[in-house]
Amino acid sequence: MSGTFEVLAEPTRRRILDLLLVRPRLVGELTEALGLSQPGTSKHLRVLREAGLVRVRPEAQRRWYELRPEPLEELDAWLAPYRRYWSTQLDALERYLDVMPDDPEGDDPQT
Numbered sequence: 001m002s003g004t005f006e007v008l009a010e011p012t013r014r015r016i017l018d019l020l021l022v023r024p025r026l027v028g029e030l031t032e033a034l035g036l037s038q039p040g041t042s043k044h045l046r047v048l049r050e051a052g053l054v055r056v057r058p059e060a061q062r063r064w065y066e067l068r069p070e071p072l073e074e075l076d077a078w079l080a081p082y083r084r085y086w087s088t089q090l091d092a093l094e095r096y097l098d099v100m101p102d103d104p105e106g107d108d109p110q111t
Contacts, residue, residue: 004071007051012036013044020054020067027063 008014012034019025019033031041045065048054052071057064 003051004053004075007047007053010044010047013048013053016041016044016048016065017053017067020065024057024064024066027065030065 008017015034016030019030025033027038027041027045030045031038034041036044045054049056053068054065055068057066
């Protein structure tokens with residue numbers, strides 16, 4: 001999983017995944033959307049493919065790149081306890097703020 005984090009640390013790769021989340025795309029489409037050169041886009045796609053985050057589907061002369069959700073599902077499962085932790089903490093903060101007086105000092109400058 002640390003490899004997945006390393007791959008996702010690069011903002012361009014996250015942007016590629018965002019684009020592939022919508023639908024499969026050709027390298028040319030990704031290149032245009034990212035504003036990169038074709039070799040630059042291909043380099044990022046190779047890293048994503050080697051990490052198992054994308055797959056290539058050949059169709060005649062075209063190569064469609066598609067998102068592979070399985071590694072992201074593993075990442076999501078690993079993050080789940082942390083989300084529960086933060087949710088609990090934020091719920092506690094919300095309860096605390098709900099019982100706090102709006103102006104405990106009585107020095108609201110608007111009054």
